[in-house]
Amino acid sequence: MICISVTPESRRLAKADLLNASRQGDLIELCLDHLVKSPDIADLLDAVDKPILITCRRSQDGGKWTGDEEDRLQLLRQAIVAEPEWIELDLDIAGKVPRYGKTRRVVAYTSLYSPLGATRTEIDEVFEKAQAADADVVKFTWPTPTLEAAWPLLSTVSQKRDLPVVGMGLGPCGLTFSLLGRKYGSPWIYAALEHGMEAYEGQPTVGDLDDIHRWRSISGSTRFIAVDGFDDGTLAMIGVFNQAAESAGLDARWLPLAWQDTSRLKQMFEKLKIQGVVGRPGGDAQLGELADRREEALGEDGPVDLLMHKDGGWQGFGCLWRAALLALEEAIGGGDRPLDRRNVMVIGTGPLARTMIFGASRRHGLVSVSGGDEQAAQQLASDTGARYVPAQNLYDTLVDVVVLADPALELGPGRGQLNPSFLRPPMLVTDVAAGREDSEALAESRSRGCPVVEPETVWWGLAESLFRSITGQQLPSDIRQPR
Known part of the structure; x- marks a missing residue:
């Protein structure tokens, strides 16, 4: 299931937010901590026919509640009486809010600034406390900027436990956790309704999960x-x-x-x-x-x-050198080895340039290298067996194919820049650092009459x-x- 969070500030807008979320989500998280006035929770539950998860988070847990703690607990008790499908309770207060009716309980551990799980024991202790607090699901929320930070969460969800696990990773690898959670049977994963409504930077939207990640067809x-x-x-x-x-x-x-x-x-x-x-x-x-x-x-x-x-x-x-060279050879045409004996000039000194020198050499091109950092270019030429050409000699060098392989390439007459006058027909130009987008260098090459290999x-x-x-x-x- 997809759980979409809504954070209305007024009771009037709450129903509209719930209705919008119900069109794309399977479960709706209604965050009471954002409301300015106390809501009629039963009335809000009747607004949609999708199950609702009620939450009311403190500021220390990433919420907006700044009032008295006893008032918050009373609001959560009132919410349970309205019998939503789910209610979220913090691990430290879950024992103070008894089970009521058919409402199921998510017991949540939250750490906004540091991950739990330096040892396996810490994770196990959370599960033991959640089980003692009569949890139906355990939820973890913590920072996940990298795989290493997310690892305790990922290893937890990949193991079979008595209580199901859901999680919200704060940071890029939160998406990693969500997709793996789908594979390993988490009851739901969290998503934003649309861009601009993310609970944290990098949170995927429902559209992202459907169109990019094809999450619905992910299985065990x-x-x-x-x-x-x-x-x-x-x-x-x-x-x-x-x-x-x-x-x-x-x-x-x-x-x-x-x-x-x-x-x-x-x-x-x-x-x-x-x-x-x-x-x-x-x-x-x-x-x-x-x-x-x-x-x-x-x-x-x-x-x-x-x-x-x-x-x-x-x-x-x-893979990239193959793709780039295949595109070059298709543009050149003329037999099985179009680059054979052609003068290939690689502009750049980093890993991308090294890759293209490697590939063009294997295709029997006569490879030279030049770059804004002349010492690095000279070293790269020495390492790869290519010919080194100083920047000031570029214009006088015979070149059939230009391979731009520097993501930071700048055009201009200054030191460290590529002088646009170097680019002239019939040179064939490709920019392998451009990704899928056009680049200033390719646009300049076209304007000067050079044929180019399109980034697409x-x-x-x-x-x-x-x-x-x-x-x-x-x-x-x-x-x-x-x-």
Whole structure:
């Protein structure tokens, strides 16, 4: 089930909020702490035909209640008499509010600033106290900026316990918990009705859960592929994969998360039965360190942007360089090896540039490298066997293909910038750092008459490469649609 929170400030608006939430949610959380005046709770319960969860949170638990504690307890007792489907009670006061009628009890542990669970005993103690307080469901709320911070919550929901568990992770990995909670049988997950109404930054909306994450078809048998990041570009790629998997009848979904420490990452993935990890486009050194072996094409130290658990170990793959080079070769045309003996200039000095040098070299291009940080560019050329070209010599260098691979690239005549006069036809230009969006450098290239590889082409190529590497199938033809 989806639980949508409504936080009305007046009794008149409360019914409208409840009605709006009832159209998309399965369970509605009515937060009494936001109301200026005492409500007629029975009247509000009659406003919709969906089950309602009554809450009244103190400011220390993230709510708006600033009145007397005894008054709050009296309001909660009055709410139970109205017999809502559910009522939420804080762990420390649940014993003061007795069970009444058919109303079921959510006993909640909340820590807004630090996670619980340094030891297994702490988690177990919460369950014991909740059970003693006559709980039907235990709820945990705490900060989850990373997988490590969310881990106690995730490991708790993945285990079978006498009491069901729901949770609200505060931060990006709260979404991670929600999707895993669906897999492991949490009674409901929390969502905002729409953007701008989130309970905390990063909380998914009902539309996000439906359109991007396809949460309704997640089950106990669903295989998760972890993906690093929560930015708009990553979420768009997640949406494509999940839609394609559902269309192809595959019980697999992408699981967005973030991490800081890789020392326990493999163990966490294995416990959560995560089958693969999608890294940042162009490869991630930390992800590469987790690879027990790499695909043959990457050699011993080629950049890894996809890890898959196969044959008892983690195997590294490279997908972006394939997608970008395929798009380049399609734009060039002319045989099986369009880049063969062509002069390829890679602009950039970071992991993305290293990836493209690696790929273009394997396709027999004559690769040179240049960048705003000349010392870094010289070192990269030495490491990869490419030719180093100082920035001041770019204009006089023969170039057939320009690969822009610097996310921080600036155009201009100054030191560390790329002089736009370098870009001239018939150079073919691609910007692999652009993601799905156009860039200033590509716009400049077009204005100067250079043919370009459109970012949308590379982006869809990456989507197809990832889908094929993970599932062994081609991306369904009905999925690829222009924006």
